[in-house]
Amino acid sequence: MRIVTGTISHETNVFSNIATDLEEFRKRGLVYGEELFDRFSGTKTAPGGIIEGCHMHGFELIPTVFAAAVPSGTITAEAFDILLNGLLNGVRNATAIDAVVLHLHGAGVSEVYPDIEGKVLEEIRQIVGGIPLVATFDFHANFTNRMVENADLLIGYDTYPHIDGYERAVEAVNLTARMLDGSFKPTKALRQPPMLPALQAQFTGRYPMAKLIEEAHRMEAMPGVETITVAAGFPWSDIPEAGMSFIVTTHDDQPLADSLAQSLSDMAWQMRRDFLVSPMPVHEALRHAKTATATPVVLADIGDNPGGGSPEDGTYVLEAILEEGLEGGVLAVIWDPEIVTQALDAGEGQAITIELGGHTDDLHGAPLTVTARVKSLADGTFTNEGPMGTGAQSDMGPTAVLDIEGNDIIVTSKRQQPTDLQLYKSLGIDPGTKRFIAVKSSVHFRAAHEPIAAEVIELDTPGLTSPRLTGFGFKNVRRPIFPLDAEMLGITELKTMDQD
Numbered sequence: 043m044r045i046v047t048g049t050i051s052h053e054t055n056v057f058s059n060i061a062t063d064l065e066e067f068r069k070r071g072l073v074y075g076e077e078l079f080d081r082f083s084g085t086k087t088a089p090g091g092i093i094e095g096c097h098m099h100g101f102e103l104i105p106t107v108f109a110a111a112v113p114s115g116t117i118t119a120e121a122f123d124i125l126l127n128g129l130l131n132g133v134r135n136a137t138a139i140d141a142v143v144l145h146l147h148g149a150g151v152s153e154v155y156p157d158i159e160g161k162v163l164e165e166i167r168q169i170v171g172g173i174p175l176v177a178t179f180d181f182h183a184n185f186t187n188r189m190v191e192n193a194d195l196l197i198g199y200d201t202y203p204h205i206d207g208y209e210r211a212v213e214a215v216n217l218t219a220r221m222l223d224g225s226f227k228p229t230k231a232l233r234q235p236p237m238l239p240a241l242q243a244q245f246t247g248r249y250p251m252a253k254l255i256e257e258a259h260r261m262e263a264m265p266g267v268e269t270i271t272v273a274a275g276f277p278w279s280d281i282p283e284a285g286m287s288f289i290v291t292t293h294d295d296q297p298l299a300d301s302l303a304q305s306l307s308d309m310a311w312q313m314r315r316d317f318l319v320s321p322m323p324v325h326e327a328l329r330h331a332k333t334a335t336a337t338p339v340v341l342a343d344i345g346d347n348p349g350g351g352s353p354e355d356g357t358y359v360l361e362a363i364l365e366e367g368l369e370g371g372v373l374a375v376i377w378d379p380e381i382v383t384q385a386l387d388a389g390e391g392q393a394i395t396i397e398l399g400g401h402t403d404d405l406h407g408a409p410l411t412v413t414a415r416v417k418s419l420a421d422g423t424f425t426n427e428g429p430m431g432t433g434a435q436s437d438m439g440p441t442a443v444l445d446i447e448g449n450d451i452i453v454t455s456k457r458q459q460p461t462d463l464q465l466y467k468s469l470g471i472d473p474g475t476k477r478f479i480a481v482k483s484s485v486h487f488r489a490a491h492e493p494i495a496a497e498v499i500e501l502d503t504p505g506l507t508s509p510r511l512t513g514f515g516f517k518n519v520r521r522p523i524f525p526l527d528a529e530m531l532g533i534t535e536l537k538t539m540d541q542d
């Protein structure tokens with residue numbers, strides 16, 4: 043069997059002022075054809091899972107385009123056109139194919155298309171006709187009718203932090219194999235309660251998200267149920283369908299798919315008030331970290347998470363750390379290529395006076411004028427030790443570790459969410475020995491940091507990934523929706539978008 047694969051992956055935060063052009067994709071990863079194997083074979087990632095799944099079934103895999111960018115603003119029309127045409131030409135040029143298995147994100151917005159994945163799937167369907175068209179998705183996918191109507195099978199991650207991309211991709215290939223041998227005829231139902239949960243409430247390691255996942259897994263064991271996708275959604279794509287989705291896929295049983303998807307949607311709605319979050323005021327958390335006897339205290343700057351489209355050059359937390367006189371910590375990371383250049387020019391051991399961070403916008407703190415000592419310099423590449431994306435390469439670009447008032451401040455040339463401890467270790471920093479670890483991350487940091495953390499505190503920081511969703515001025519998401527509209531907090535009748 044011959045399987046075509048490809049990826050156009052982006053989580054678009056339409057409130058970001060960083061336009062996502064082709065260069066943004068090149069920075070993170072834009073590879074064509076066989077290069078996909080060099081980059082992902084043997085990695086515990088979704089593309090790695092598609093490669094391995096095809097290998098296990100003896101399928102020939104034909105790669106087209108792999109394009110992914112760090113979350114940022116709306117994708118330019120030109121960039122999406124180039125990537126889409128690359129993908130479609132790859133599918134057209136692959137002769138005698140039996141199925142398509144894509145790895146998509148599900149929250150991509152371009153200047154032209156509010157739902158880029160729907161466009162991708164619709165265009166590919168027109169090229170390939172009735173053969174199986176399957177895609178894996180991120181846990182933050184905002185599913186749409188267009189996506190569900192054009193794909194035979196949609197499989198999302200079950201975890202946030204995302205540690206099961208590989209497993210879900212293998213599952214997608216396994217189910218594709220069963221569609222090809224005729225033993226599986228997918229029937230599916232999409233339900234979307236009017237809920238737009240903030241990222242903190244989406245953490246699958248605790249109630250309430252854990253309860254929904256547990257219920258989905260219980261249903262997956264029922265006869266006739268093949269796979270269930272629970273997607274918490276990505277608020278800042280601000281499309282009508284943004285928010286929580288449930289897709290139940292059964293074997294040739296539409297009524298069963300409908301009733302289970304509705305049941306999950308109803309359950310989420312009943313629990314909605316438990317999806318409100320209350321992070322800690324920053325100075326209160328820092329004063330606590332200063333006197334804590336069990337360390338390290340992990341402090342999450344959830345408002346400036348590049349994984350959700352924030353710039354990662356915010357100074358709000360660093361300024362507060364210096365005001366509180368906190369020492370012996372590490373901050374991961376501040377994105378500031380100019381400061382890295384300044385540090386490289388000065389050299390290790392030298393003192394420099396810098397205007398650090400705060401360059402991208404005025405939402406995450408102003409540039410901070412400080413004197414720093416260049417502690418070390420590095421090329422900024424490392425191999426992930428996991429559990430997220432184990433074995434995959436990360437690239438922060440040229441990187442400087444600055445000593446600012448007794449703290450290690452990691453300054454990078456590329457935006458990189460701190461999700462892996464190799465980020466520190468590759469720079470000669472042992473994070474476990476630090477008093478505190480300040481991370482610019484909403485939830486992903488937990489996978490690697492919780493095992494070494496004495497405690498984790500979510501900071502109530504301002505920014506493009508703040509859970510204070512009512513302040514954003516959403517324009518396109520359907521209303522009313524929880525938690526943007528006050529009436530949705532009370533007991534009202536459930537209004538579900540019925541989408542089969």
Ligand SMILES: [Zn+2]
Pocket residue numbers: 180181182204
């Ligand atoms: Zn995600």
